[in-house]
Amino acid sequence: MEQRIDRIKKQLHSQSYKLTPQREATVRVLLENEKDHLSAEDVYLLVKEKAPEIGLATVYRTLELLNELEVVDKINFGDGVSRYDLRKEGADHFHHHLVCIECGSVDEIQEDLLGDVEKVVEANWNFRIKDHRLTFHGVCHRCIEQEKNSGEHVNKEANKA
Amino acid sequence: MEQRIDRIKKQLHSQSYKLTPQREATVRVLLENEKDHLSAEDVYLLVKEKAPEIGLATVYRTLELLNELEVVDKINFGDGVSRYDLRKEGADHFHHHLVCIECGSVDEIQEDLLGDVEKVVEANWNFRIKDHRLTFHGVCHRCIEQEKNSGEHVNKEANKA
DNA sequence: CCTTTCTTGAAAATCACTATAATTTATTAT
DNA sequence: ATAATAAATTATAGTGATTTTCAAGAAAGG
Ligand SMILES: [Mn+2]
Ligand SMILES: [Mn+2]
Ligand SMILES: [Zn+2]
Ligand SMILES: [Zn+2]
Secondary structure, three states, rough: HHHHHHHHHHHHHOOOOOOHHHHHHHHHHHOOOOOOOOHHHHHHHHHHHHHHOOHHHHHHHHHHHHHOOOOOEEEEEOOOEEEEOOOOOOOOOOEEEEEEEEOOEEEEEOOOOOOHHHHHHHHEEEOOEEEEEEEEEEEEEEHHHHHHHHHHHHHHHHOOO | HHHHHHHHHHHHHOOOOOOOOHHHHHHHHHHHHHOOOEHHHOOOOOHHHHHOOOHHHHHHHHHHHHHHOOEEEEEOOOOOOOOEEOOOOOOOOOEEEEEEOOOOOOOEEEEOHHHHHHHHHHHOEEEEEEEEEEEEEEEEEEEEEEEEHHHHHHHHHHOOO
């Protein structure tokens, strides 16, 4: 954690930005919620807990800055807000997402999976790929499990009628 | 075109919605600009040309309705607006996009490409895929060409100095 | 017709996000 | 140190896209 912050600090310095207390508090929140996909508002509320005097505009600016530095990726799942996803250190590609249309959960796929596809696109469409966004919408493993169980229920109910 | 509208009309009726003149004008604009990725505002301005009395709210409502009926897909390329993409009839998957970070163009890939990847995801993550969104960000073939040419220019300039 | 339901258009409201301006904090020059 | 300079922050006002509200206008059924 501290090391991670140190490296981000160095990244900021390399572009002559400072790691202010507000920026550090924001980065800590992101690190502590690495698995989540927080909106700016979410981050703001969490940062306020440890730095109550911070302003919403600062959170927006910090997230934008971290996005430029490629510390976070800005993503959009189609609900009205942008979400910020900490980029895994050393990851050479942006990970993928599984959005559940039943429960709204968002799971991650760290495996690349797109290597072959990207080769085809670069070759056949003469497109130089710099980044990608891949999201699957469907039913997550938890909801599939639940379905099995409540599926039995439904059948019992159906049998009654 | 007319047949396509007829089928959409039937789809609306099957859910007891009507194909009002405003809705028809909106659908026509979408059909006439099938290759583009229009925002609600874009659609509004185009519809106004053939039905000047239409209101912006109606366009939004119609696009939302068409999205529910799966006639259009609502997509978001990260600029602040939602865009509406006519779903190809009979397409069993949503097509992919190539967004150029140089010129902003958006090209389409109709080929599936994800068959194998989806099999892996369904099997290894126990996720039942219903839909997907795949977008590549990079440099389009036009900009790559232009680069080659202006690249020569740049070199000439550099040689001058 | 009369009533009910669906749609619409204009305007107001909402919501996420951005820009502004005054103030504070950090850096550099004297 | 001290003063000038630059960077960053805060609160607030402003934007722009989208949604909601509400009064008025068609369409459908009896
Ligand atoms: Mn993620
Ligand atoms: Mn498209
Ligand atoms: Zn689920
Ligand atoms: Zn281009």
